[in-house]
Amino acid sequence: MPVLEVENLKTYFYTLRGIVKAVDNVSFTVERGEIMGLAGESGCGKSTVAWSLLGLVPPPGRIVDGSIRIDGMDITRMSEAEIRRKIRWSKISMVFQGAMNALSPVHRVGDQIIEPLLIHKGMEKSEAYSIAEDLVQQVGLPPEILKRYPHELSGGQKQRIVIAMALIMEPDIIIADEPTTALDVIVQGQIINLLKSISKKKGISIIIISHDLSVIAEMADKVAIMYAGKIVEYGPSEKIFKEPQHPYTQLLLRAIPRLHGVKEKLIYIPGSPPDLRNPPRGCRFHPRCPYVMDVCRVEEPPLFQVGHQHYSACWLNKESGVAATKALEEAKA
Numbered sequence: 001m002p003v004l005e006v007e008n009l010k011t012y013f014y015t016l017r018g019i020v021k022a023v024d025n026v027s028f029t030v031e032r033g034e035i036m037g038l039a040g041e042s043g044c045g046k047s048t049v050a051w052s053l054l055g056l057v058p059p060p061g062r063i064v065d066g067s068i069r070i071d072g073m074d075i076t077r078m079s080e081a082e083i084r085r086k087i088r089w090s091k092i093s094m095v096f097q098g099a100m101n102a103l104s105p106v107h108r109v110g111d112q113i114i115e116p117l118l119i120h121k122g123m124e125k126s127e128a129y130s131i132a133e134d135l136v137q138q139v140g141l142p143p144e145i146l147k148r149y150p151h152e153l154s155g156g157q158k159q160r161i162v163i164a165m166a167l168i169m170e171p172d173i174i175i176a177d178e179p180t181t182a183l184d185v186i187v188q189g190q191i192i193n194l195l196k197s198i199s200k201k202k203g204i205s206i207i208i209i210s211h212d213l214s215v216i217a218e219m220a221d222k223v224a225i226m227y228a229g230k231i232v233e234y235g236p237s238e239k240i241f242k243e244p245q246h247p248y249t250q251l252l253l254r255a256i257p258r259l260h261g262v263k264e265k266l267i268y269i270p271g272s273p274p275d276l277r278n279p280p281r282g283c284r285f286h287p288r289c290p291y292v293m294d295v296c297r298v299e300e301p302p303l304f305q306v307g308h309q310h311y312s313a314c315w316l317n318k319e320s321g322v323a324a325t326k327a328l329e330e331a332k333a
């Protein structure tokens with residue numbers, strides 16, 4: 001059974017200027033020990049998916065439909081107190097974007113790491129500290145670092161501390177939201193390797209959220225590409241990067257520089273993502289798509305199955321695949 005099953009998730013923000021459909025009918029699963037990458041341009045809904053999974057969607061946003069089953073428990077049916085007691089940090093935790101902002105500047109990092117153990121497990125401080133000492137060593141830091149304040153640490157050390165915080169309650173899933181942003185390339189590589197080895201050694205599933213496709217390519221077993229609140233392509237990492245099917249994925253990949261073997265000219269995607277209060281009719285990518293057809297302007301494409309566990313929401317894939325929903329129904333029957 002997957003450790004996480006998200007089905008038809010809709011998270012909307014009810015603003016004075018209209019309803020922002022930040023996440024609109026998103027479905028995916030994550031297996032135990034699997035690393036899934038969630039990629040797309042800024043504002044495509046990646047971080048809102050993360051907030052939804054933790055039950056932490058800030059007002060005026062809320063989950064309006066769908067289900068999120070973590071270890072079989074649907075958190076959309078739970079009260080905030082239940083989520084806090086049974087799910088957040090113990091089943092699913094998060095490495096927040098920007099380690100500098102995730103740590104309190106006025107508390108020693110050790111006190112910040114052990115806080116969930118004191119609150120949720122009622123542990124004595126000395127016992128919690130010895131767990132934290134062990135944990136910081138696992139993320140490559142000396143135990144003495146627990147006595148320091150955040151301003152006494154480098155960017156890479158802070159990021160490791162934030163990863164240790166996410167691990168302290170031994171969760172099944174960690175969401176890493178842009179975990180390498182603002183780090184230099186050497187430290188980026190170290191953090192990527194650290195997350196990969198944590199997943200492998202402890203069997204923890206990781207959802208890595210990034211606008212940087214090279215980070216996703218380096219880490220993920222499978223990838224979901226989001227555009228304007230929807231998943232437009234979903235499948236094994238190798239397929240997404242070597243044989244992308246959706247025009248948006250193809251263009252995104254052609255917009256990143258590569259060092260070896262690719263002779264294609266670098267391009268950019270013209271236009272900008274749509275206003276999610278009033279997204280375009282039909283395919284949301286149609287105003288920017290070089291292959292747009294009449295049907296794209298009026299009818300939204302479903303996810304078509306284009307390969308083994310590989311799906312693409314584009315009318316161009318209609319001939320090459322079966323509608324994913326139909327394929328899944330057939331598989332269930």
Ligand code: SF4
Nearest residue numbers: 283286289296314315
């Ligand atoms: Fe382009 Fe049409 Fe495919 Fe959308 S459905 S990505 S507009 S070809």
